[in-house]
Amino acid sequence: MKRFVKIVAATFVVVVLVVAIGLFYITSVMDPNDYKPRIEQLALEKAGLDINIEGDIAWSLYPWLGMQTGAIHIAYPEKPQLASLTSAQVSLQLMPLLSGQVEMSDLILEGLSLTLTKDTEGNVNWAGESTGTTEAPTASSAEAANPATTTADIDLNIESVSVKQAGIQYTDLAENSRIELSNLTLTTGNVRLDQPIATELSFNLRLFEGADVVTEANTKLDTQLLINQDLKRFNLANTQINLQLGGSNLPPNLPAINLHSDILLNLLEESLSIDQLSLSLGSLALQGQLSLQNFNEPDISGRIDAAPFNLKALLTELGQPPLTTQNASALQQVGFSTQLTGNLKAISLSPLSLTLDDTLLTGSAGINLQTGQLSLALKGNSLNADHYLPPQAATTATSDSNNTNNQANQGNAGWSQEEILPVDSLKTLNLSLELDLETLILEQRHINNPGISLTAEGGLINLSRLTAQLYSGQLNASGVLDARSTPVSTQANLQVSDIQVGELLKEMADSDAVSGRFSTQAALTTSGGSIHAMINNLNGSASISMQEGVLQGIDMAQTVCQGIQTVTSLGINTQQVDKSTPFADLLGNFRIRKGIVENNDLSATLDAMLVKGQGSVDLPAQAIDYRLGFTIQENLFQQTCSVNNRLEGLELPINCKGQFDTPPAQMCRPDTSVFTQLLRQEVQRKIEERIGGSVEEQIKERIGGEEGARDLIRGLFQ
Numbered sequence: 001m002k003r004f005v006k007i008v009a010a011t012f013v014v015v016v017l018v019v020a021i022g023l024f025y026i027t028s029v030m031d032p033n034d035y036k037p038r039i040e041q042l043a044l045e046k047a048g049l050d051i052n053i054e055g056d057i058a059w060s061l062y063p064w065l066g067m068q069t070g071a072i073h074i075a076y077p078e079k080p081q082l083a084s085l086t087s088a089q090v091s092l093q094l095m096p097l098l099s100g101q102v103e104m105s106d107l108i109l110e111g112l113s114l115t116l117t118k119d120t121e122g123n124v125n126w127a128g129e130s131t132g133t134t135e136a137p138t139a140s141s142a143e144a145a146n147p148a149t150t151t152a153d154i155d156l157n158i159e160s161v162s163v164k165q166a167g168i169q170y171t172d173l174a175e176n177s178r179i180e181l182s183n184l185t186l187t188t189g190n191v192r193l194d195q196p197i198a199t200e201l202s203f204n205l206r207l208f209e210g211a212d213v214v215t216e217a218n219t220k221l222d223t224q225l226l227i228n229q230d231l232k233r234f235n236l237a238n239t240q241i242n243l244q245l246g247g248s249n250l251p252p253n254l255p256a257i258n259l260h261s262d263i264l265l266n267l268l269e270e271s272l273s274i275d276q277l278s279l280s281l282g283s284l285a286l287q288g289q290l291s292l293q294n295f296n297e298p299d300i301s302g303r304i305d306a307a308p309f310n311l312k313a314l315l316t317e318l319g320q321p322p323l324t325t326q327n328a329s330a331l332q333q334v335g336f337s338t339q340l341t342g343n344l345k346a347i348s349l350s351p352l353s354l355t356l357d358d359t360l361l362t363g364s365a366g367i368n369l370q371t372g373q374l375s376l377a378l379k380g381n382s383l384n385a386d387h388y389l390p391p392q393a394a395t396t397a398t399s400d401s402n403n404t405n406n407q408a409n410q411g412n413a414g415w416s417q418e419e420i421l422p423v424d425s426l427k428t429l430n431l432s433l434e435l436d437l438e439t440l441i442l443e444q445r446h447i448n449n450p451g452i453s454l455t456a457e458g459g460l461i462n463l464s465r466l467t468a469q470l471y472s473g474q475l476n477a478s479g480v481l482d483a484r485s486t487p488v489s490t491q492a493n494l495q496v497s498d499i500q501v502g503e504l505l506k507e508m509a510d511s512d513a514v515s516g517r518f519s520t521q522a523a524l525t526t527s528g529g530s531i532h533a534m535i536n537n538l539n540g541s542a543s544i545s546m547q548e549g550v551l552q553g554i555d556m557a558q559t560v561c562q563g564i565q566t567v568t569s570l571g572i573n574t575q576q577v578d579k580s581t582p583f584a585d586l587l588g589n590f591r592i593r594k595g596i597v598e599n600n601d602l603s604a605t606l607d608a609m610l611v612k613g614q615g616s617v618d619l620p621a622q623a624i625d626y627r628l629g630f631t632i633q634e635n636l637f638q639q640t641c642s643v644n645n646r647l648e649g650l651e652l653p654i655n656c657k658g659q660f661d662t663p664p665a666q667m668c669r670p671d672t673s674v675f676t677q678l679l680r681q682e683v684q685r686k687i688e689e690r691i692g693g694s695v696e697e698q699i700k701e702r703i704g705g706e707e708g709a710r711d712l713i714r715g716l717f718q
Helices: 002-028 032-047 094-098 139-145 311-317 392-410 423-428 501-509 531-536 556-568 672-691 695-703 707-715
Strands: 050-053 058-060 064-069 072-075 081-085 087-093 101-104 107-110 113-118 155-158 161-172 177-188 197-209 212-227 233-246 257-266 271-281 284-293 299-309 334-342 346-356 359-368 374-384 430-442 445-457 460-470 473-482 489-500 514-527 539-552 580-593 596-606 609-618 623-632 651-659 668-670
Touching: 032 050, 299 311, 346 374, 473 514, 489 501, 501 514, 514 531
Parallel strands: 101 155, 107 161, 113 161, 374 430
Antiparallel strands: 050 072, 058 064, 064 087, 072 081, 081 113, 087 101, 087 107, 161 177, 177 197, 197 212, 212 233, 233 257, 257 271, 271 284, 284 299, 299 334, 334 346, 346 359, 359 374, 430 445, 445 460, 460 473, 473 489, 489 514, 514 539, 539 580, 580 596, 596 609, 609 623, 623 651, 651 668
């Protein structure tokens, strides 16, 4: 037995000596650089790649199985370089490897560069010439490629990983563009499965157009990376990302984007979750959580909150011009909160809560990723729009400038022919809007329950609803603008009910000259993109009515009465006791053709008179031709200005004719022929009272049959 043990021991010593001598011979005598030509030849034959190993290859076998290389260049034959490496160093402990443990010293890669090029003819450098069909692997080959040892049996232990000065460059010569990922650096602590790995990553991403850097992003990442034993789950805890943007397409000195979160990627469950999300950009701070399920057809869900922030300050930080508003405190408290759901087709924000200073809006928003349509449905309390308008001085200056330009454009040629509709911009609109408020203040006008429903797509804008309660009345409107073809066509429908004219004038002009309940309906169409075209192509119909009307500061009946007295001297009592004119049932219907507004039935009951009107307004020619008739229905003037009963039923006309810029005193004048007739009748009446009998009989009696003389005298009274 002792002899047997000695034989075994001697054999083991001999084997160890042989292995040691073999390892010494391999590492000391054999030079791996002698095999570089063979390696390069095999790479060309098997993979179609040109590999040029410039530097020396050094290796070690025990106790570390290691390799170190110098510069390596890789390309497909007769094509630009695909990849290069300055140096690489890796080593594994040999004995632990035999028991399924992977223990490595530092893994170091320096100068790893990948260069992808597409020439002007579409040829790329990352694919070689086709060498024939590739056979599908057989079952035996598949088994050979998958050893019995699973990842769960591998105990990975790497002291550290270091990647320095790595980069990727993609050049498209046809588009004269380039994407460049440079200065990529990756460093880790001890790499072990199921244990946190301290990881730092940084790189610089630049987008070129020609030689111009249009966008640049300097990125830094710091995280605790945990890789599960099955290599299917990755947890990036306490992840911090810093992103600094720049480039000619962006304003200079932008604030950095800072992101903090916990990220979990599960390849088995096809899920990605981002928890404890915190993102800051200047004055903006976001909090939230996001998750993604099913990588093939992803479903997205999550929550995003933005604490109130100063939007003016943020815009300034983003390099935008200073934003000035009538209220200096406006836009200093802007925030939102929402739940997010979606997929590759659409993303929805519902419920959505928006804070705009003192205004709270709730509802939903969304985007259709296939059509690009934005949708917004919101309801809110009170909004003072005046707070967000430009300061009054700027508004006035702009308005004066626009008026000057419009007058210059109009000149003597009528309406401006300058295109005012941004047709190209209208065609790009793709949205659906629903907005309802409890109150709206606009240009100091208080509007209750305003609402709007609008859709726009491809140049077709449909205003299906515009409602508001203002001046104790109701406004309802709708319309369609079609910019899909030339010229642009417009259709509008308007209905106004029971607007208190007195309230309107008091708020707009600080006047109480007229009061009453005004209503109107209109259906209009036009076409064109300039004021000139819209006016000349205006067609449609409209009707107006006014009830319980009063003209303050003037007694129209008294004024007319005194006017008759002045002209006719018919003996009228002119004692005036009231300075107001009630009128009722103002009615009128209008027809519009090619910009010419015609009316034949305007009527109103004005105190003791009936007012009727007819005529036309030629908008293209900027001219008016209208006739108003005042008829005394009954002698209701008696208390203040009684008139002779002979005036009852007589129409007193006023003719208005001229251009829009004609002074009113010259445009509207009474028809004096009526008063001439009144004078003749009164002279004839007084003569008859003196001579007794009719003038006709007295002439016949005195002159007899001389018809010519009688006609001459009779003409004096006609």
